[in-house]
Amino acid sequence: xxxxxxxxxxxxxxVLTLVGILGFVPGxxxxxxxxxxxxxxxxxxxxxxxxxxxxxAVAFSAKGAYARYYALIFGAVxxxxxxxxxxxxxxxxxxxxxxxxxxxxxxxxxxxSLGVYVATNPSNxxxxxxx
Amino acid sequence: MSVTSPTPHAIGDTPVRTAAQDRVARxxxxxxxxxxxxxxxxxxxxxxALLFPPAQTAAQQVVTSGPLNISMALDSGQLKAAGTNxxxxxxxxxxxxxxxxxxxxxxxxxxxxxxxxPSVSATPDGSGHYIARPKFAMAGDWRLDLTITRPGQxxxxxxxxxxxxx
Numbered sequence: 001x002x003x004x005x006x007x008x009x010x011x012x013x014x015v016l017t018l019v020g021i022l023g024f025v026p027g028x029x030x031x032x033x034x035x036x037x038x039x040x041x042x043x044x045x046x047x048x049x050x051x052x053x054x055x056x057a058v059a060f061s062a063k064g065a066y067a068r069y070y071a072l073i074f075g076a077v078x079x080x081x082x083x084x085x086x087x088x089x090x091x092x093x094x095x096x097x098x099x100x101x102x103x104x105x106x107x108x109x110x111x112x113s114l115g116v117y118v119a120t121n122p123s124n125x126x127x128x129x130x131x
Numbered sequence: 132m133s134v135t136s137p138t139p140h141a142i143g144d145t146p147v148r149t150a151a152q153d154r155v156a157r158x159x160x161x162x163x164x165x166x167x168x169x170x171x172x173x174x175x176x177x178x179x180a181l182l183f184p185p186a187q188t189a190a191q192q193v194v195t196s197g198p199l200n201i202s203m204a205l206d207s208g209q210l211k212a213a214g215t216n217x218x219x220x221x222x223x224x225x226x227x228x229x230x231x232x233x234x235x236x237x238x239x240x241x242x243x244x245x246x247x248x249p250s251v252s253a254t255p256d257g258s259g260h261y262i263a264r265p266k267f268a269m270a271g272d273w274r275l276d277l278t279i280t281r282p283g284q285x286x287x288x289x290x291x292x293x294x295x296x297x
Contacts, residue, residue, distance in 0.1 A: 041244050043174040047167050054163040062148060066156050073164040081171060 005071055005120040006064030012074075012109070013055025020048030038101050051077070068120050075113030082106040175244055177212070177297065180270035185294035196287045198224050201277065203291050206262070210295045212270045220253055220261045220277065229259025234280045237263045242272040242292070267295045 022028050023045035028035065051074055058070040085103040148156075173179040187209050193202040199222055206217035218237070222230040235253035240246075248268060253261035267273060273293050280286045 041174075043170060043244070047170050050163065050170075051167050054160065058160060062156070065148065066160060069157055070160050073160050074167075077164045077168050080168060084171075084176065 003064075005067035005116055006059055008112070008116045009055050009064065009067040009070050010059040012113070013052045013057075013059055016048045016052030016055060018052070020045045020050075020052055023048065038105065040102075044102075068117055071113040071120075072117040075110050075117060078106045078113065079110035082110055177269040177271060180295075181297050184296045185270065185272060188293045192291050194289045194291065196279070196289045199230065199279065199287065200225065201279070201289050203275070210267065210273075210293055212267045212295050212297050216265055216267070218253075218263045218265065218275075220263065221259055222261070222279065223259065230281070231255065231257060231259050232281055233261070235261045235263070236278045236280075237265055238276045238278070239265050239267060240274050240276060241269075242274050244271075270295050270297045 023040040024042070029040060055070055055074070058064070058066050082103055085106060169178075188205060191202060191204045193200060195201070202221045204219045204221070206219050207215060210216050220235055220237075222233055222235075224230060233255075236250050237253060238250040239248040246268070248266060251263050251265050253263040255261050265275065271294070273295055275291045275293055277289050277291070278286050279289070
C-alpha cells in the first residue's frame with residue numbers, strides 16, 4: 001500500500017507542478033482562466049508549483065517513505081482551502097466568487113489525498129508483521 | 132520469532148533512516164504545507180493587506196472616453212472592505228458641459244485574484260453627478276468598471292483603479 005501513496009504523490013506532484021507552470025502561459029490562460037475553466041492568478045500558480053515540487057521531492061526521496069505524510073498534510077491544506085473558497089463565495093454581502101471550478105478541484109484533491117492517507121494506513125496492511 | 136521495530140527504520144527495501152531524519156523530513160513537509168497556506172492567506176484572505184495596507188486611493192481620478200470626461204471622487208474617503216463607501220462620478224463633455232442623461236453601472240473586480248462584487252447603479256442627482264455605493268468583501272487592489280449608457284448611443288466602458296483597506 002506504500003506504493004499507492006508514492007504513486008499518488010508522484011502523479012499529484014507532477015500535475016500540480018505542470019498546472020502551476022501552465023498558469024503562467026498567457027495563451028493557455030485567457031482572461032485569467034486556465035483552459036478557460038479554472039480561475040488562476042500568479043499567487044495560485046506559485047502555490048501549485050510549490051506543493052507540486054514538494055510532492056515530487058517526497059515521492060523520489062527515501063523511496064517515497066514520506067509520501068503518506070505528504071498526502072495527509074496537503075490533503076488538510078487543500079481541504080482548508082476548499083472550505084475557505086466556498087465561504088468566500090457565500091458571504092452576507094452576496095459577493096460572487098467566480099472560482100467554483102477551482103473549489104471543486106481543490107475538494108477533489110483534498111478527498112483523494114486524505115483517502116490515500118487512510119487507505120495506506122500501515123496497520124491495515126496485509127503484510128504487517130505479527131509481533 | 133519476534134520482530135522489533137529498529138531505530139533507524141529499516142523495513143523491507145526502504146532505506147535506513149534515523150529518528151532525527153524522520154523528524155526533519157516530516158517538519159519540512161509540514162513547513163511546506165504551512166507555507167502554502169500562509170501564501171494563500173496572504174493573498175486570498177487579505178492577510179497581506181491587513182499587515183501592509185495598500186496605498187491610499189487618489190481622492191479624485193479623471194479618465195476620458197471619446198467625447199466624455201469622467202471623474203471619480205471619493206466622498207467617503209479611503210475605500211473600506213465590508214463598509215459603506217460612496218463615490219461620485221461626474222460626466223462632462225470636452226466643453227465642460229454636464230452630461231445629465233447617462234445611466235451608470237459600476238462593477239468592482241479584484242485585480243489580484245478571480246473575485247468580483249455585485250454591480251451597483253449610480254444614482255443621478257440631476258446636475259451631472261452620479262453617486263454609487265459599492266461594497267467590497269476584502270482589502271486589496273480593485274478595479275471599477277463603469278458602463279455608461281446614454282439614450283441612442285452605444286454604451287461606453289471606462290475603468291478606475293482603486294485600493295480598499297480593511
